[in-house]
Amino acid sequence: MRRLTRRSIGIATVALFVFVGSAFAGHSANAGWTHRHDGYPTVPNGIAAIKATFGEPCLGTDKNFNRFQWVAWDDGVAYNVNFHKKLGGKAVPGWFVGNGGLSTNLWWDVVGHVTNEHKPVKHGIWGYICKYIDGTQVRSTHSWGIAVDINSAYEHIGTTHKHSHSIDPRVAEIFQQHGWKWGITFGDAMHFQYATGY
Amino acid sequence: MRRVPRRLRLFLPMVAIAVAGSTTGIVLGGNPEQPAPAIDAGTLVPNSGVGETLLIVIGGGYGSRAEAEAAAAAAQRSFGHLQGFYIDESDNYDVVGVYEQTSADLRVVPCAEWRRETRMECPRGLSEVKAYQTIKLRHIGRAEIGPFLAAKDAVGCGTPGFRPCARANLAERLTPAFSLRPGRFLTLTAFRTKLGAEEFIDFARAAGVADLAVLRVHKLGGGFVGLGQESHPDGSGPLEEPLADPAPYQE
Numbered sequence: 001m002r003r004l005t006r007r008s009i010g011i012a013t014v015a016l017f018v019f020v021g022s023a024f025a026g027h028s029a030n031a032g033w034t035h036r037h038d039g040y041p042t043v044p045n046g047i048a049a050i051k052a053t054f055g056e057p058c059l060g061t062d063k064n065f066n067r068f069q070w071v072a073w074d075d076g077v078a079y080n081v082n083f084h085k086k087l088g089g090k091a092v093p094g095w096f097v098g099n100g101g102l103s104t105n106l107w108w109d110v111v112g113h114v115t116n117e118h119k120p121v122k123h124g125i126w127g128y129i130c131k132y133i134d135g136t137q138v139r140s141t142h143s144w145g146i147a148v149d150i151n152s153a154y155e156h157i158g159t160t161h162k163h164s165h166s167i168d169p170r171v172a173e174i175f176q177q178h179g180w181k182w183g184i185t186f187g188d189a190m191h192f193q194y195a196t197g198y
Numbered sequence: 199m200r201r202v203p204r205r206l207r208l209f210l211p212m213v214a215i216a217v218a219g220s221t222t223g224i225v226l227g228g229n230p231e232q233p234a235p236a237i238d239a240g241t242l243v244p245n246s247g248v249g250e251t252l253l254i255v256i257g258g259g260y261g262s263r264a265e266a267e268a269a270a271a272a273a274q275r276s277f278g279h280l281q282g283f284y285i286d287e288s289d290n291y292d293v294v295g296v297y298e299q300t301s302a303d304l305r306v307v308p309c310a311e312w313r314r315e316t317r318m319e320c321p322r323g324l325s326e327v328k329a330y331q332t333i334k335l336r337h338i339g340r341a342e343i344g345p346f347l348a349a350k351d352a353v354g355c356g357t358p359g360f361r362p363c364a365r366a367n368l369a370e371r372l373t374p375a376f377s378l379r380p381g382r383f384l385t386l387t388a389f390r391t392k393l394g395a396e397e398f399i400d401f402a403r404a405a406g407v408a409d410l411a412v413l414r415v416h417k418l419g420g421g422f423v424g425l426g427q428e429s430h431p432d433g434s435g436p437l438e439e440p441l442a443d444p445a446p447y448q449e
Contacts, residue, residue, distance in 0.1 A: 077327070077329075
């Protein structure tokens with residue numbers, strides 16, 4: 001009787017995994033995508049930790065970066081997004097250009113959730129760019145390839161306001177669930193970065 | 199005979215020197231074969247690029263600083279919290295070349311192909327996506343600017359799948375002698391490498407800032423116009439100093 005109960009529990013557990021797996025596969029069946037959640041680096045806090053995790057800023061896209069293209073749902077344009085290879089590039093099925101990497105964070109998991117759950121991201125999208133923060137000579141987190149701006153065409157007016165004009169709440173939630181800080185807390189609603197304290 | 203006041207005795211030679219200097223400057227400025235004037239290193243703004251050969255990406259040229267500031271502020275709304283254009287006078291630059299974009303602006307990809315390549319969905323209601331291509335620039339030396347501008351843009355330029363039309367945009371900013379139109383206030387940002395300019399143009403395109411012109415120049419004066427915001431060719435970090443031999447990274 002006890003053996004039968006254990007077996008029943010085992011079968012029930014397997015059935016539950018199969019059911020949950022099928023449910024996840026359901027929304028992505030057309031594209032053959034499912035999330036991986038592999039190899040995420042610890043989210044760095046502060047400039048020293050950013051450098052310890054991702055190295056110097058402005059390393060260039062040749063050796064340390066990967067690139068994918070993110071389609072805006074309002075204009076149908078696929079924008080180039082270069083990003084640090086530690087945020088994505090593991091050999092998962094799919095398409096990206098670059099230098100590999102061990103994580104599936106940005107390319108695959110974040111973008112996969114957003115795109116395959118049909119959550120709209122709007123035009124004006126970019127990732128790595130070696131740039132100062134406006135009016136300063138302080139390097140933006142974009143200079144490390146650990147920041148992404150989306151919907152910029154709609155959010156630029158709101159940079160001094162701590163609210164969003166266009167970001168789908170589920171999109172922001174997906175970023176945050178994968179370790180990204182939303183810039184809305186410092187008045188930059190278009191901005192997500194894989195770092196805190198900077 | 200009346201004595202010349204002491205102030206005037208000091209003032210007259212200064213005027214004479216200034217007039218001679220201006221005349222020399224005008225003569226030299228009109229001849230591209232002459233070397234750039236000597237720069238007083240003691241007065242340089244750090245990373246101003248004065249005395250260097252640079253690439254400048256120009257957003258526009260305006261008759262007054264106030265107009266340029268307004269244009270830069272308007273563009274800045276598109277760039278968000280990332281630094282966009284700076285403002286400088288056109289007289290601070292000697293043109294030594296121009297650039298044209300050789301890459302097509304975008305590639306039209308049917309959604310079926312897009313799904314297969316990326317494993318990502320197409321936006322609902324669309325049958326194709328327009329995939330931006332990586333920006334590639336080609337340098338055109340000063341001697342070739344005339345023939346380049348005189349030629350016609352390729353058929354289809356400026357439409358999806360083709361490269362932008364470059365000539366009218368450049369011609370608008372240059373005099374018949376291929377100098378920048380004098381006395382203008384430019385919205386611009388500068389780079390030491392072609393790759394830096396290409397990355398900025400990709401960023402500006404994504405931000406919706408278009409109609410840029412890219413020139414290769416000697417910087418004769420003026421202040422900080424954005425140097426230090428590109429990667430060093432050796433991949434070690436930002437490029438914050440002049441390159442010993444910039445030509446291979448600019449041509």
